[in-house]
Amino acid sequence: MFKTVLPLSAILSLRFFGLFLVLPVLSAYALNLEGSTPFLVGVIVGGYALTQAIFQVPFGVMSDRIGRKPTLLVGLVIFLVGSIICAVSTDIYTLMAGRFLQGAGAIGAVIPAMISDLVHEESRGKAMALMGGTIAISFALAMAAGPVISAYAGVASLFWITAVLSILAMLVLFTKVPTPPRIRHIYHSTTTTADILKDPNLLSMIITNGMQKGLMTVAFVLIPILLLDNAGIFKWEAKELWQVYVPAMFMGLIAMGPAAVFGEKYNKPREIFLLSIVLFIVSFTLMGFATKSWEFVLGVIAFFMAFNMMEPLVQSMISKYAKVHQKGAALGIANGVAYFMTFIGGAVAGIALQYSNRETLAIGLIVITTLWLLWTFKMQNPHRYSHLYISMDHVDMEKLNSLEHEHIAEWYINETENIVAVKYRKDMVEEEAIKAKIVKG
Template identity: 70%
Template sequence: MFKKVFPLSAILSLRFLGLFLVLPVISIYALELEGSTPLLVGIVVGGYALTQAIFQVPFGTMSDKIGRKPTLLVGLLIFLVGSVICAYSTDIYTLMLGRFLQGAGAIGAVITAMISDLVPEEVRGKAMAIMGASIAMSFALAMGLGPVIGAKYGVESLFILTAVLAVLAIVLLFTKVPTPPKIKHTYHATTSTADILRDPNLLNMIIINAMQKGLMTIAFVLIPIILTSTEFAWEKSDLYMAYLPAMVFGLVAMGPAAVFGEKYNKPKQIFLLSIVLFVGSFLIMGLTTSSTVFIVGVVMFFIAFNMMEPLVQSMITKFAKVHQKGAALGISNSVAYFATFVGGTAAGLMYGMSDRETIGISVAVVAVIWLLWTLRLQNPTKHSHLYISHDDVDTAKLRNLENEHIAEWYINDSENIVVVKYVTDAIEEEDLRSKISK
């Protein structure tokens, strides 16, 4: 499994490393550019997310039709061009254009769908945890290096480094990434993309994903500005002292959260705990007058974010039909990135109109409403999979296989096997095997 997941995780991590490197300092940098205002700075911080929101669904759907690898290449090339434009921007509007292009290379859903193609569902939670951990390590590295490199060589150097990382990702794509299996899906073949939004489980995950990403952008607009303000008077190069411990604790929390959520099938409990931590973190960051306590709030935020991240993606791939993973992840990421853009824009607008205490309390109130809504969630039904050689299957029996406890079945042409997904506690594997065997 690791050999299949690691190259894809590395590509996504390189891309996110490039995006994360500028996050600790971009709001301060953008404020100094010609034509900047707090609102425009917020748009720049979350601007990449707007185009991510627009292109996630087209990229996810395109990957379902023409293949994952060609789609990944297109996305990485667009990201590369956007990074170069950001590096050489001299005013706020050119920087905004570059950030929009960075986001237009919307490959997150494609990579997650490709991992779900390559890895059986029983171990997909571990695969998503590996992907999440690699992103979190990129996050931690970026939080440490971004402020230091930006302070010494200028923020434009971070964008140049981002372009180099994009080139490395393209090299990995064609040298290390395996070709996913060819899937032939026939069970419930009449389902459409609109069914994704009608599925309450998928809709719940889409909303959770959106709220999480929106709060992330709000945090990244406000944290560096607040810490370098006259109240705390930190230097830009000192910001790593807040981000690095936060990401270390977040990375440590990710493992147990993934195990508890996946192995013991308790994602709802992890989501609720994460939201409680979100509420506490914004209250602390909004109300404290101590920089040490403020860092505690930052640590709480990243613990909450990292506990939630791998579970959201894993749950979406579990609830979606095999032929709709790309589209489902595309819709989810599209909504999430739109929320990211809204969060960044709102944070910039709020910072220009109100004080830190009001912002912290307002965001915490929104998170409390989210918490109350999440109480209605149900943990997912536990499914198992029957894997049987296609040569041993009676095709007629397979096509007539209709049961309320069977989520779907499909044919993996590359490995010549039939896969049947069924409710673990409702059907015995041997009984199911006998119903479709020759």
């Protein structure tokens, strides 16, 4: 599994590393460009996510029609062009155009789809967690590297680095990523958006995914602007930003490991999400009302810990909570909401800085995250499933096509490997009983 998933995770992580690299300093940099306002700065910080949300479905359809690899290449090329435009921009509107173009290369849903093609169902949760973990690591490392590099080479250099990383991702795509097998899924139901939103667990995860990403852009509009404001309380210099991001990165990485293990291995994601939301509340309380630098830094550390604890689990849990015929739709809705909230978070933070103050924004965030916490208490931890694999040569296709059981989640055919896979709850139905229903004889 690792040999298959790591190259795809590397592509996504290289892309996100480039996006994350500028986040610690982007708002302060953009605020000094010609034509800038706090609102436009907020739009720029979250702007890539708006076009991500718009182009998620078109890129998903494209990947089904022309293949996953060509679609990933198109997305990476668009991202490369957007990064170059950002690097050469000298005014707020050119930078905004580059950020929108970066997001238009919307490959965020194509890579999870490709992982689903390449990885057996019972390993898919771990694969999604591995993907989330690499993104969380890239997030943490970028937070430490961005302020240091920009202090000595300028913010434009971060966009040039991002462009180089996108070229590196293309090389990984065509040298390390295998061609997916042909999988024929057999679903016995159809799904609608209403079906997904009526499921309290799925709705909780959609809200969680959206809130986590929205709060991320709120934080990265606020942190550099508040710390570097010469008229404010802290009056830091840009070269000092590493002093907040490095300890936050370190603590975020430490928190991520146990959270992923506890959530995946011990099947306790709900508890991890609740703890993370509490840390978000602590974070915005400290950042909103801190009067000393060390108090603000503690708030940033709490934010990083909360974000990194959630990130390895979010995609995995959505795929686990969704019924078989809902997986694609559920992931699409959750990622679309997440990207939209990323944009909204930046815009709201910009408006708040332009027309209000950090204390008022903090109170609003505390109220919203508290409501989120109360909602998440309703979530349940997912069921555990087992898998039965049988050679197609031994399966009676007529019997298989009529296979229905309340504790059998799905069955599908891997045409490349010539096997039938059945996903079922081992605690509710025995393997031999399933074989008796579908084996020839």
